[in-house]
Amino acid sequence: MVLALLPVVLAAGCAQTAAMGRYNAVAQGPTQRVRAKAAAGAAVDQASPPMPTATGLVTTASRAAAATAGNGLGPAIGPEAAASARKLIRDAALVIGVNNQAEAIREAQSVASGFGGYTQEAVRNRVILRVPAARFDEAVTRLGKLGIVSDRKIEARDVTDAYADLALRLQAKRATVERLKALLERGQKMEELLKIEKELERLTEEIERLEAAQRLMGSRVAMSTISVEFIELVRAAQITWRPELPFPWLHSLGLDVLVD
Amino acid sequence: MKRYALVALVLATASVVAGCYPTTLRLPESYVRLEDAGSDYTDRVVSADGVTIGLRRRQAAQDGSLAFWAKAIRNQLTGGKGYSVKEESDIKSTDGEVGRRMDFTSSVKGNPFAYAVAVWVHAGQVIVAEAGGPTQAFAADAEEIGQSLSAVKVRG
Numbered sequence: 001m002v003l004a005l006l007p008v009v010l011a012a013g014c015a016q017t018a019a020m021g022r023y024n025a026v027a028q029g030p031t032q033r034v035r036a037k038a039a040a041g042a043a044v045d046q047a048s049p050p051m052p053t054a055t056g057l058v059t060t061a062s063r064a065a066a067a068t069a070g071n072g073l074g075p076a077i078g079p080e081a082a083a084s085a086r087k088l089i090r091d092a093a094l095v096i097g098v099n100n101q102a103e104a105i106r107e108a109q110s111v112a113s114g115f116g117g118y119t120q121e122a123v124r125n126r127v128i129l130r131v132p133a134a135r136f137d138e139a140v141t142r143l144g145k146l147g148i149v150s151d152r153k154i155e156a157r158d159v160t161d162a163y164a165d166l167a168l169r170l171q172a173k174r175a176t177v178e179r180l181k182a183l184l185e186r187g188q189k190m191e192e193l194l195k196i197e198k199e200l201e202r203l204t205e206e207i208e209r210l211e212a213a214q215r216l217m218g219s220r221v222a223m224s225t226i227s228v229e230f231i232e233l234v235r236a237a238q239i240t241w242r243p244e245l246p247f248p249w250l251h252s253l254g255l256d257v258l259v260d
Numbered sequence: 261m262k263r264y265a266l267v268a269l270v271l272a273t274a275s276v277v278a279g280c281y282p283t284t285l286r287l288p289e290s291y292v293r294l295e296d297a298g299s300d301y302t303d304r305v306v307s308a309d310g311v312t313i314g315l316r317r318r319q320a321a322q323d324g325s326l327a328f329w330a331k332a333i334r335n336q337l338t339g340g341k342g343y344s345v346k347e348e349s350d351i352k353s354t355d356g357e358v359g360r361r362m363d364f365t366s367s368v369k370g371n372p373f374a375y376a377v378a379v380w381v382h383a384g385q386v387i388v389a390e391a392g393g394p395t396q397a398f399a400a401d402a403e404e405i406g407q408s409l410s411a412v413k414v415r416g
Binding site: 095097148150151229231232233245247249250251252253254255256257258259260 | 298304310312314316318332333336337340341343365366367368370372373375377388390391392393395396
């Protein structure tokens with residue numbers, strides 16, 4: 001008896017669901033019904049990622065804040081994880097006095113490779129080194145021990161937002177490319193097809209530029225840059241006899257009087 | 261009386277002649293001229309980064325040649341002050357007199373400094389122009405410094 005009734009119950013449930021669907025469609029206003037139709041029928045209104053708008057720019061800062069609050073923009077993550085998601089480009093420029101420039105340059109290059117980095121450029125008394133960002137502080141400290149540091153400049157630029165914006169722009173442009181490709185396949189008038197193809201070409205070039213910018217930014221975040229200039233120190237002259245000429249003004253030559 | 265008058269005339273002429281010799285430097289852009297050049301200089305100009313250029317003129321021994329004074333200056337700086345010669349070359353003043361330019365490296369309180377001195381000899385006078393400052397700032401202004409040294413007027 002129960003088994004006989006089962007299909008009847010199931011069929012009734014299905015009918016009710018269909019009826020509910022029709023009810024929902026009727027309950028929506030005219031605008032909502034048009035949107036639903038467009039979503040169902042066209043490839044234009046696909047679910048797309050949040051795009052930057054004038055009123056509500058989606059930034060990583062706000063996204064991270066929202067993420068920690070767990071308000072639906074993403075899975076809730078702790079503040080430490082959010083902080084570590086920041087992208088920093090860290091650079092350093094050092095001027096170091098050394099006894100032997102050539103030897104110091106070799107040592108500096110060895111320091112870089114020891115930390116998993118490499119020499120980007122070595123010209124005369126200057127080297128530009130790239131080291132993994134995680135070893136940046138250690139590398140700067142280690143390089144400073146090669147001689148007397150007379151000048152040190154350390155910069156850190158937060159490019160988290162810029163990186164996120166690049167990613168968003170890429171995503172949006174790729175989505176536009178897909179939509180245009182779909183339009184192409186529909187078969188349009190020749191004039192329309194040409195316009196779409198031209199737009200596709202332009203977008204492809206833009207995407208390539210943005211991808212290159214993203215790669216460069218990523219590389220600079222992953223590998224910090226340390227520029228080191230080596231200056232040879234003057235050794236203290238040994239005291240030896242020297243001729244003392246009877247021209248007192250000769251003794252007033254030199255930096256101590258000039259820059260006084 | 262006549263003798264005193266003659267001495268006075270000679271002294272007056274000498275001072276007039278000395279006053280005719282140029283005593284100022286070409287002022288590079290972003291440099292200022294010191295109101296008081298100091299007792300050793302006739303003119304001194306300085307940049308905000310501490311690079312200083314100075315000019316002086318001295319009566320010289322009558323037979324002193326350019327080679328003599330260049331060597332005397334080099335000995336004084338290397339032997340007396342421990343400077344290291346970086347390079348040496350001829351330099352022409354703005355009025356065509358050939359002199360000698362010597363560049364040195366040194367340090368002040370442990371900081372690397374650059375120093376250049378240009379010397380000319382003319383009409384019994386030694387004209388010396390010096391430039392010095394922190395190595396980086398000196399290198400950044402190298403062109404300006406060179407132009408200032410070459411712009412020295414040696415003849416009256």
